Amino acid sequence: MFPWGGERRFNAYSHYCRTHFGGRIQKLPVDAGFSCPNRLNRTQGGCTYCANNAFSPSYLAEIKDVVSQLKQGKTFFQKRYPKNCGYFAYFQSYTNTNAPLEILRDKFEAALNMPDIKGLIISTRPDCLSEEVLDYLSGLNTRTHLTVEVGVESFHNETLTHIHRGHTVECTFESFKELCSRNISTCAHLIFGLPNETRMQWLSDVQILNQLQPQFVKFHQLQIFKNTAMEAEYRDHPERFHPLSADDYVQFLCDYLERMSPEIVIERLSAEVPPRYLAVSQWNLLRHDRLVRKVEEELRRRNTWQGVAVDVTTNCQPFVSTERSNLTNNS
Numbered sequence: 001m002f003p004w005g006g007e008r009r010f011n012a013y014s015h016y017c018r019t020h021f022g023g024r025i026q027k028l029p030v031d032a033g034f035s036c037p038n039r040l041n042r043t044q045g046g047c048t049y050c051a052n053n054a055f056s057p058s059y060l061a062e063i064k065d066v067v068s069q070l071k072q073g074k075t076f077f078q079k080r081y082p083k084n085c086g087y088f089a090y091f092q093s094y095t096n097t098n099a100p101l102e103i104l105r106d107k108f109e110a111a112l113n114m115p116d117i118k119g120l121i122i123s124t125r126p127d128c129l130s131e132e133v134l135d136y137l138s139g140l141n142t143r144t145h146l147t148v149e150v151g152v153e154s155f156h157n158e159t160l161t162h163i164h165r166g167h168t169v170e171c172t173f174e175s176f177k178e179l180c181s182r183n184i185s186t187c188a189h190l191i192f193g194l195p196n197e198t199r200m201q202w203l204s205d206v207q208i209l210n211q212l213q214p215q216f217v218k219f220h221q222l223q224i225f226k227n228t229a230m231e232a233e234y235r236d237h238p239e240r241f242h243p244l245s246a247d248d249y250v251q252f253l254c255d256y257l258e259r260m261s262p263e264i265v266i267e268r269l270s271a272e273v274p275p276r277y278l279a280v281s282q283w284n285l286l287r288h289d290r291l292v293r294k295v296e297e298e299l300r301r302r303n304t305w306q307g308v309a310v311d312v313t314t315n316c317q318p319f320v321s322t323e324r325s326n327l328t329n330n331s
């Protein structure tokens with residue numbers, strides 16, 4: 001039994017769902033028709049890797065309203081997992097706080113009124129959480145299981161500028177501080193492999209993640225999508241990229257997990273999109289579940305687990321009680 005009370009060597013989301021909801025919880029992706037301010041009116045067309053169509057199930061593009069999308073998602077997953085399970089409505093596509101409050105309210109309440117929806121996951125950017133939206137989310141948080149998924153991607157301002165994220169790492173810290181102070185659960189989304197970053201940097205950055213203390217994390221290896229600015233950069237400047245092989249990624253993840261707070265629940269360890277979207281093929285299509293098994297095998301071989309190398313008394317002080325100057329940023 002590991003510190004989180006589970007048998008697996010990392011604090012897995014499936015264990016969290018079983019503990020808190022008594023069984024499997026399936027996320028139902030929703031495209032609520034929101035846009036992204038970074039694509040529309042800020043830096044040069046958005047993040048250089050952005051291919052939002054690759055991130056969302058294709059059926060969402062054809063169905064406009066939230067309720068129909070959720071019904072369709074439920075039908076799909078009921079065939080796949082016929083045993084009873086609950087659902088989260090996952091507002092996934094683009095920036096799901098980028099609309100007037102009354103529109104946000106309509107979409108989120110429509111989802112909440114559906115039977116079997118046990119909570120909402122709202123994915124957004126750190127710079128799209130106004131006071132008004134935060135206060136609304138705070139109220140929502142008292143009525144349902146709410147998680148706000150924040151695109152962190154990198155803890156380095158040079159990288160954020162380079163990939164045209166359109167916000168700073170200080171903005172990221174501020175968004176977590178605001179969400180934490182309202183007791184809203186957070187999920188930090190991180191990408192490993194962005195241009196000019198190195199494995200040593202990511203291993204050092206885990207301390208910042210520990211101090212941010214999101215409840216959940218999602219890790220993605222960098223994937224380069226067709227027809228993106230990053231595809232052109234990769235073609236012109238391959239020296240800026242340090243892709244990890246599948247075996248190296250497994251080793252890196254184990255090193256990272258050993259240093260990561262045992263309290264952070266892991267939603268994803270890698271990304272998986274249909275190969276037709278990829279400009280650069282990866283890992284001979286190593287499937288996500290195989291990668292997870294390899295990580296668990298490696299942790300078992302090392303006889304280590306998530307957080308084994310963390311001194312929780314010094315390294316994992318909650319962000320809300322931590323002065324920002326204490327955060328270590330190597331950028």
Ligand code: SF4
Nearest residue numbers: 036038046047050094
């Ligand atoms: S924040 Fe997301 S949707 Fe917006 S440009 Fe970046 S990757 Fe695309």
